[in-house]
Amino acid sequence: MERLEVLKTYKIYIGGKFPRTESGRFYNPLNSKGEQLGNICLSSRKDVRNSVVAARKAFGGWSERAANNRGQILYRIAEMLEGRKTQFIEELMFQGSTKKAAENEVNVSIDRLIYYAGWSDKYMQVLGSINPVASSHFNFSMHVPMGVIGVVADQTTSLIGLVSNIAPVIAGGNTCVVLSAENLPLCAITFAEVLNSSDVPGGVVNILTGSPAEMIKPLTTHMDVNGMVYSGNDRSTIKKLKESSALNLKRIMTYDEDWIKADAQNLYMLSDCQEVKTTWHPIENIGGATSSY
Amino acid sequence: MARKEINKSKVTWDYSPAMESSSHINLKKKYDLYIDGKWVKPSSGKYFDTINPANKEKLSEVAHANDKDVDKAVKAARKSYKGVWSKTTPAERSKYIYRIARLMQERAREFAVIETLDAGKVIRESRDVDVPLACNHFFYYAGWADKLEYAFPNRKVEPLGVAGQITPWNFPLLMAAWKIAPALAAGNTVVLKPAETTPLTALKLAEVIHDAGLPPGVVNILTGFGDTGAAIVDHDDVDKIAFTGSTGVGKIIQNAISGTDKKATLELGGKSANIILEDAPLDQAVEGIVNGIFFNQGHVCCAGSRLFVQESVAEKVIEKLKHRISSLVIGDPMDKNTDIGAINSKEQLDTIDKYIKIGLAEGATMYQPDCVLPKTGYFCKPTLFMDVAQSSRIVQEEIFGPVLTIQTFRTVDEAIQKANNTPFGLAAGIWTDKGSRIFNLASKLNAGVIWANTYNKFDPTSPFGGYKESGYGREGGLHGLSAYVKLK
The missing domain is CATH 3.40.309.10 (Aldehyde Dehydrogenase; Chain A, domain 2)
Structure with missing residues (x-):
């Protein structure tokens, strides 16, 4: 007799745990052949709020990690993804990709993680500055993470958009709440499992499946979210994002990119989610001796 | 014991007055709007008084620009952006801005006195802080104009176009410098509105800009109230809003431009x-x-x-x-x-x-x-x-x-x-x-x-700006350039 296959229960990812949505709701997106992808969690605004709490809680620890350590963890994510390549390719194909496209998407995703892993301990040197002020002060500016970032991930891809949107955010020490692709949710859920086994502390990345249209508002109006990353080009969504962000002056970053392209990655996507902090300290300036002595 | 003694000893140092003279300043009785290199009357025909808050005496009267005037200024800024400023080489742009810095330095005392009269701030501060910093801000950004590619590694740098700028009343001239200098260095043209209670040094700055020979329309200065500012924010052909002011107004601005592609920097409370x-x-x-x-x-x-x-x-x-x-x-x-x-x-x-x-x-x-x-x-x-x-x-x-x-x-x-x-x-x-x-x-x-171990220090090379509801974007230093450029 043929073995009965064990089907996977699709869950969301909050604070390092895998609950189903607190609302108990689900939806059944279909692939291009009309097959159901599964009973996917239709996350609620309460899930959004729980995720923000988890992200805020994780922020202190993650932002204070050594840059080198963050780089190592991002690299570890890439390693884990590489190890589960077959599963992602299968999911992408089930969601409608050709084998070739699916393989490419996973490969580019792995390489993208490696790219940002490398930036983790370099962007400070490239972007920071020592400022030659005219008064007798030592003055320097450095980039520091913005805080909790809401991410509305690319809705047209299942994996590469998600990875491209998350990696620069967390490489820079932020934590995030991610709304994944509504109709291509499978890789987001599996990617959460990758994150969970990559030494990424719980709460650094929280991933919700369901309807972004429903969840964007509770996320952008949340007073404890510092910025929003939006991938896409829907003007009415962008307008809504900006409008509700005016509540607490969230920073809005919008990207309209073809994420599968090798060059859809750069330092500026990382620096977009940083604040510049400038510190002054007096330099003692007494006595007559100068460096010519 | 000693501490109590300190408290008891009432300090009664008397100082003889040491008044700064205002005899060398030039103030017109009435100021029009500076649009397209010319002083033009406001289309409403309305003017309002600006007073010295230390004695409530009228200093001058200035024009109240309305949306028609704003439109005229934005059109002038757009025309000069397309026709002249974007075709001016970066090195030449740089020299224009250096000129502004130098002409301001030459008239520094006049600026300081007018700032003190109009804003109520002490002459010691306007003389030693506001005006020198404003001059140095132009001097600093002037040098960036032909070095922008060094500021943004691996990217091509382009200006945004027309920048609408709204400045506050606490550091009137200095804030105008913070706004105008990086905008020009990056190749943008400007429509600036100073605060209604402190318009005079921005108008004097228009004179300096005029004397510096900047092409008409590159910098336009319009006086007015909140409605003037709103007309700038709402104008379709403005590419960027730079605002310094209250958090309340900052939120209104973010809301107002939410349906547009306008970039914004907000320096708030x-x-x-x-x-x-x-x-x-x-x-x-x-x-x-x-x-x-x-x-x-x-x-x-x-x-x-x-x-x-x-x-x-x-x-x-x-x-x-x-x-x-x-x-x-x-x-x-x-x-x-x-x-x-x-x-x-x-x-x-x-x-x-x-x-x-x-x-x-x-x-x-x-x-x-x-x-x-x-x-x-x-x-x-x-x-x-x-x-x-x-x-x-x-x-x-x-x-x-x-x-x-x-x-x-x-x-x-x-x-x-x-x-x-x-x-x-x-x-x-x-x-x-x-x-x-x-x-x-x-x-x-x-x-x-x-x-x-210090406080309230400022410098053109030092980025300034806040987190959270204090606004976004930085002014000053290399980081201040990014508010005025597109990266390709």
């Missing part, structure tokens, strides 16, 4: 913490507290308006502070002895008085030195509030005047938590002798500018 640890050099710290909150009458977005003193030294610090503020000279801003000048406007004085009443109603203990305020004009005594709660409105809300709240703390962690517990995140001060403690606090305080 603050309620910055000034933290005194027990090992700090206390006399220096007291000077820092005074500079933090009473500089420019406390009309400073990054004013150190929340004082946190470690419990073990709180009594001593408060005593020293009371003693110190009893010797502050409050009076005519044109007198070189004056430490605290006039409150910028009646409206602002009303706001400050409102908050002082709120503080008293909330049960806080108020201290004001025994000093005599001038009879005419708008003045406010330096004010301390003790016994305040973290939730007090005078602790949470920006007052924008010479009013300091004082809280105590026991541990560094407690200081960090209290300091960060605000919707704002503009600046913070740290006073301690211990280097490792400075770096600990500096890294944990959520503020765009950290002053360690």
Whole structure:
């Protein structure tokens, strides 16, 4: 007799745990052949709020990690993804990709993680500055993470958009709440499992499946979210994002990119989610001796 | 014992007046709008008075621009952007901006006097801080114009187009410089509106820009009220809004441009913490507290308006502070002895008085030195509030005047938590002798500018701007350029 296959229960990812949505709701997106992808969690605004709490809680620890350590963890994510390549390719194909496209998407995703892993301990040197002020002060500016970032991930891809949107955010020490692709949710859920086994502390990345249209508002109006990353080009969504962000002056970053392209990655996507902090300290300036002595 | 003696000894130093002369300044009776290189009458035909808040005397009258004037200015800015400014080589652009810096320096004293008359700020500050910094800002950004590719590695840099800029009344000329200099260096053209209570130095700056031979339309300066600013924000052909002002208006602006591709930088309010640890050099710290909150009458977005003193030294610090503020000279801003000048406007004085009443109603203990305020004009005594709660409105809300709240703390962690517990995140001060403690606090305080063992220092090379509801974007330094460029 043929073995009965064990089907996977699709869950969301909050604070390092895998609950189903607190609302108990689900939806059944279909692939291009009309097959159901599964009973996917239709996350609620309460899930959004729980995720923000988890992200805020994780922020202190993650932002204070050594840059080198963050780089190592991002690299570890890439390693884990590489190890589960077959599963992602299968999911992408089930969601409608050709084998070739699916393989490419996973490969580019792995390489993208490696790219940002490398930036983790370099962007400070490239972007920071020592400022030659005219008064007798030592003055320097450095980039520091913005805080909790809401991410509305690319809705047209299942994996590469998600990875491209998350990696620069967390490489820079932020934590995030991610709304994944509504109709291509499978890789987001599996990617959460990758994150969970990559030494990424719980709460650094929280991933919700369901309807972004429903969840964007509770996320952008949340007073404890510092910025929003939006991938896409829907003007009415962008307008809504900006409008509700005016509540607490969230920073809005919008990207309209073809994420599968090798060059859809750069330092500026990382620096977009940083604040510049400038510190002054007096330099003692007494006595007559100068460096010519 | 000694401390009590300090308190008893009332400081009665008398200073002979040392008045700055205003004989060498040129002010016209009436100012029109500076559009497309010409002085033009406002289409409404309306003008309004600008007064000296120290004596309520009229200084001049300026035009009230409406949406038609704004449209005219934006069209001029667009035309010169397309036709002239974007075709001017970066090196030539740079030289134009250097010219502005030099011409301002030559007329520095005139600018300082007019700033003091129009804004009420003391001549010592406008002469030694506002005007030199404004000149240096142009001088600094001038040099960037032909070096932009070095500021943004691996990217092509392009200007945004027409920048609409709205400046506040607390540092009128300096804020105009902060806005105009990087915009021009990056190759944009400008429509700027100064605050309604302090329009004169921006108009004098228009004269300098004119004398510098800048092509017509590159910089346009329109005076007016909130409606003028709104017309700039709402104009379809403006590519970028740069605003310095209140958080309330900042939110309205973000909302207003939400359906557009306009880029924005907002430099908004603050309620910055000034933290005194027990090992700090206390006399220096007291000077820092005074500079933090009473500089420019406390009309400073990054004013150190929340004082946190470690419990073990709180009594001593408060005593020293009371003693110190009893010797502050409050009076005519044109007198070189004056430490605290006039409150910028009646409206602002009303706001400050409102908050002082709120503080008293909330049960806080108020201290004001025994000093005599001038009879005419708008003045406010330096004010301390003790016994305040973290939730007090005078602790949470920006007052924008010479009013300091004082809280105590026991541990560094407690200081960090209290300091960060605000919707704002503009600046913070740290006073301690211990280097490792400075770096600990500096890294944990959520503020765009950290002053360690100093306060209220500014420099063209040093980026300025806040976190959270203090707005976004940076002004100054290499980082200030990114507000005015597109990266390709």
